[in-house]
Amino acid sequence: TRHDTVVTRWAIDHPVHDLFNGLARQKxxxxxxxxxxxxxxxxxxxxxxxxxxxxxxxxxxxLARRSVSRPEEISYYIAYCPADTTLDELIRIAGSRWAIEECFQSAKQECGLDDYQVRRYPGWHRHMTLAMAAHA
Structure with a gap:
């Protein structure tokens, strides 16, 4: 969110929104x-x-994603990647989030991915593994 902070050269807790606030239009x-x-x-x-x-x-x-129709709506991502990664590659990867969220939503509805009542990791792990296998 706009209130999250990141580490920069200037500050340890720098608001992420301020990094893009005065960014040149050509950027x-x-x-x-x-x-x-x-x-x-x-x-x-x-x-x-x-x-x-x-x-x-x-x-x-x-990485900042700004709405074309409502420029005040900005979403932020943090990326850790090889040094030669281009902006277009980061955009493609950020866009893949939508497909992943759709997959999880489908798994919750069809396979009971979110219908578990366990107290320990082994039980949770078994349930998740079987639900994901059923969804695949």
Whole structure:
């Protein structure tokens, strides 16, 4: 959310919203993150590097997804990926979240993924494994 914080060069708890608040217009790219129920899901996207203490071959990014019709609506993602990962790749991966959520919703309705009453991990693990196998 806009109130979550990230580690930056300037602060340990830096509000993620402030990273994108004054970002130059050319840093925002209009891209589709995949097909949804009503066609292409097109948003404005931008990324800012966070957590400057990293391995040479990896990067942490704060990724912002801004609504085209309502620019005040912004969603945020944190990504940890290879250093050469492009913005388009991050957008594609962020867009895959919708399909994953649809799969879990379907599994809850059809296979009882959320209908368990257990108190220990082995029981929960068995239930989840069988529900996911049934859903597959």
């Amino acid at each position: 925002w790219k209009r891209r589709s993150c995949g097909t949804g129920a009503h066609g292409q899901r097109i948003y404005d996207w931008a990324r800012v590097e966070v957590r400057p203490w990293h391995r040479d071959d990896r990067r942490h990014w704060a």
